Amino acid sequence: MNVQVGNRLQGSLPKIGIRPIIDGRRGGIRESLEEGTMEMAKNAAAFLTGQLRHSNGLPVECVIADTCIGGVAEAAQAEEKFARAGVGLTISVTPSWCYPTETMDVHPTRPKAIWGFNGTERPGAVYLAAALGAHNQKGLPAFSIYGRDVQDIGDTEITPDVKEKLLQFAKAGLAVATMQGKSYLSMGSVSMGIAGCIVDETFFQHYLGIRNEYVDMTEFVRRMELGIYDQAEFEKALRWTKENCKEGAEVNPEHLRRTEEQKTGDWEVVVKMALIARDLMVGNPKLGEIGYGEEAFGHNAIAAGFQGQRAWTDFFPNGDFMEAILTSSFDWNGIREPFMLATENDTLNGITMLLGHLLTDAAQIFADVRTYWSPEAVKRVTGHQLADKAANGIIHLINSGPAALDATGRQTIDGQPAMKPFWDITEDEVQACLDATAWCPAVDFFRGGGFSTDFTTREGMPVTMARINLVAGLGPVLQIAEGYTVELPDDVHDKLDQRSNPTWPTTWFVPNLTGEGLFKDVYTVMNNWGSNHAAVSYGHIGGDLITLASMLRIPVCMHNVPEERVFRPSAWTAFGGMDPVGADFRACQSFGPLYR
Numbered sequence: 001m002n003v004q005v006g007n008r009l010q011g012s013l014p015k016i017g018i019r020p021i022i023d024g025r026r027g028g029i030r031e032s033l034e035e036g037t038m039e040m041a042k043n044a045a046a047f048l049t050g051q052l053r054h055s056n057g058l059p060v061e062c063v064i065a066d067t068c069i070g071g072v073a074e075a076a077q078a079e080e081k082f083a084r085a086g087v088g089l090t091i092s093v094t095p096s097w098c099y100p101t102e103t104m105d106v107h108p109t110r111p112k113a114i115w116g117f118n119g120t121e122r123p124g125a126v127y128l129a130a131a132l133g134a135h136n137q138k139g140l141p142a143f144s145i146y147g148r149d150v151q152d153i154g155d156t157e158i159t160p161d162v163k164e165k166l167l168q169f170a171k172a173g174l175a176v177a178t179m180q181g182k183s184y185l186s187m188g189s190v191s192m193g194i195a196g197c198i199v200d201e202t203f204f205q206h207y208l209g210i211r212n213e214y215v216d217m218t219e220f221v222r223r224m225e226l227g228i229y230d231q232a233e234f235e236k237a238l239r240w241t242k243e244n245c246k247e248g249a250e251v252n253p254e255h256l257r258r259t260e261e262q263k264t265g266d267w268e269v270v271v272k273m274a275l276i277a278r279d280l281m282v283g284n285p286k287l288g289e290i291g292y293g294e295e296a297f298g299h300n301a302i303a304a305g306f307q308g309q310r311a312w313t314d315f316f317p318n319g320d321f322m323e324a325i326l327t328s329s330f331d332w333n334g335i336r337e338p339f340m341l342a343t344e345n346d347t348l349n350g351i352t353m354l355l356g357h358l359l360t361d362a363a364q365i366f367a368d369v370r371t372y373w374s375p376e377a378v379k380r381v382t383g384h385q386l387a388d389k390a391a392n393g394i395i396h397l398i399n400s401g402p403a404a405l406d407a408t409g410r411q412t413i414d415g416q417p418a419m420k421p422f423w424d425i426t427e428d429e430v431q432a433c434l435d436a437t438a439w440c441p442a443v444d445f446f447r448g449g450g451f452s453t454d455f456t457t458r459e460g461m462p463v464t465m466a467r468i469n470l471v472a473g474l475g476p477v478l479q480i481a482e483g484y485t486v487e488l489p490d491d492v493h494d495k496l497d498q499r500s501n502p503t504w505p506t507t508w509f510v511p512n513l514t515g516e517g518l519f520k521d522v523y524t525v526m527n528n529w530g531s532n533h534a535a536v537s538y539g540h541i542g543g544d545l546i547t548l549a550s551m552l553r554i555p556v557c558m559h560n561v562p563e564e565r566v567f568r569p570s571a572w573t574a575f576g577g578m579d580p581v582g583a584d585f586r587a588c589q590s591f592g593p594l595y596r
């Protein structure tokens with residue numbers, strides 16, 4: 001199976017700038033430090049390039065300043081090089097004392113970290129503290145990376161704690177730089193009065209650096225009627241769909257069923273919709289070849305949403321196939337980067353999916369946060385006593401639409417279910433995801449027909465549920481719940497599923513509880529969710545989300561992330577480190593959104 005690295009988005013991929021900082025005084029000091037400092041920079045670069053990839057699969061590149069930076073002239077030379085190379089984040093490294101304001105990265109928006117070597121021969125940590133103080137005083141937040149254990153000056157090994165921080169910073173910084181300048185494409189507008197669909201351009205522009213693009217859903221009709229898609233690809237896609245997307249249960253009462261003839265036509269429409277939505281997002285050179293040069297460009301959309309309900313779905317087949325296939329890591333062309341496409345054009349959930357994707361490189365689950373099932377309620381309805389991880393109750397995540405097929409949990413890491421970066425997914429795993437999915441004729445909500453995916457996520461995936469909410473007078477806030485997927489005995493699952501929408505994909509989610517506050521119990525997590533949707537990422541990535549949110553200045557109003565994974569710019573401590581949640585709000589408010 002073909003694996004496609006890269007994507008059609010415009011704009012070069014951000015690089016990581018590495019700044020070796022040095023004590024500029026000659027006659028012994030600088031000379032004695034040159035080699036070790038540059039070595040530290042090279043080690044950091046080698047480590048990061050060895051560990052990281054862009055979410056489109058291409059390698060991450062580091063750019064090291066040509067010389068060590070001992071003063072302002074060399075800082076400017078480095079800046080010149082970085083600007084030309086498209087550096088999107090920087091890490092300054094040093095084992096020694098240097099001159100903070102003369103050597104610091106003063107770029108207004110670029111995420112910054114400083115790695116001060118923990119040695120005793122030269123005062124790298126003294127520089128680190130002074131440089132962070134300078135950053136804080138100047139309103140240019142920077143992350144502090146300082147190894148826990150003293151190393152000897154010649155030791156070139158990067159300790160595990162430093163490695164972890166370098167990665168956490170770099171991945172989040174790359175996310176910031178990758179989304180900057182891209183677009184969010186709204187296909188349609190507000191679905192069924194869901195406020196998350198309202199495009200808040202201030203949020204997109206100032207917090208994310210993302211521009212807003214819009215098309216009316218009539219654009220799909222135009223492209224279908226005029227044949228503005230790649231006909232050969234359509235035929236290939238339809239064939240693949242017939243072979244791989246088996247039809248699921250027809251649960252509609254007789255009088256609401258689509259005829260076989262209608263269903264055949266519906267399959268053609270939904271496949272075309274997938275092609276068209278993708279072309280709208282990222283363009284397609286093939287359209288230029290058939291005389292549609294403007295359409296060939298697309299909207300440079302790193303994320304998008306499809307309104308669907310109700311303007312479209314009351315008359316046309318629903319968007320579920322388009323959404324599920326595009327958000328998955330594979331289609332008829334092979335294995336590829338998943339697209340971030342929000343159902344109901346819930347822009348805030350779409351952006352949360354994007355954050356999760358840029359941090360994990362993997363597909364995401366988009367779902368309604370539908371039901372809290374207490375152990376008592378499950379017992380009453382099914383007679384079953386919830387046990388093990390599910391013992392304290394479960395949250396039913398379910399929505400027609402863009403839960404990626406990866407969310408079936410049929411990919412594995414060390415034998416355990418996972419959602420992997422596309423470049424690690426095997427052909428067999430693709431097949432297993434497809435085999436675990438049934439495509440059911442859409443239910444009565446969707447008067448125009450269509451097909452919804454039905455599957456149940458496998459148990460045992462560590463996952464993180466998240467969502468951005470907008471609050472008047474406050475701005476955006478992020479909420480995060482790390483937890484696990486669970487499964488129920490078949491008969492119990494069926495009883496609970498039948499009460500909701502059995503033709504939709506289910507993920508049973510259990511948050512990690514702390515026994516207090518918002519994570520007192522499962523009910524409290526559900527009861528404090530900020531809106532109807534959540535985005536779910538593979539892995540416990542709450543720490544990474546917190547780091548990313550702090551870079552964008554989005555405060556985190558709810559999380560269950562262990563303290564040792566919380567990594568924010570050093571200035572946050574000054575806003576009240578004794579009360580980290582409050583400090584986060586104060587720091588974000590004081591610094592304001594990343595882009596003014």
Ligand SMILES: C[C@H](O)[C@@H](O)[C@@H](O)C(=O)CO
Nearest residue numbers: 309344368399400445532
């Ligand atoms: C079909 C229904 O309208 C659902 O789509 C609805 O419950 C939602 O998903 C709301 O977010």
Ligand SMILES: [Mn+2]
Nearest residue numbers: 344368399533
């Ligand atoms: Mn929904």
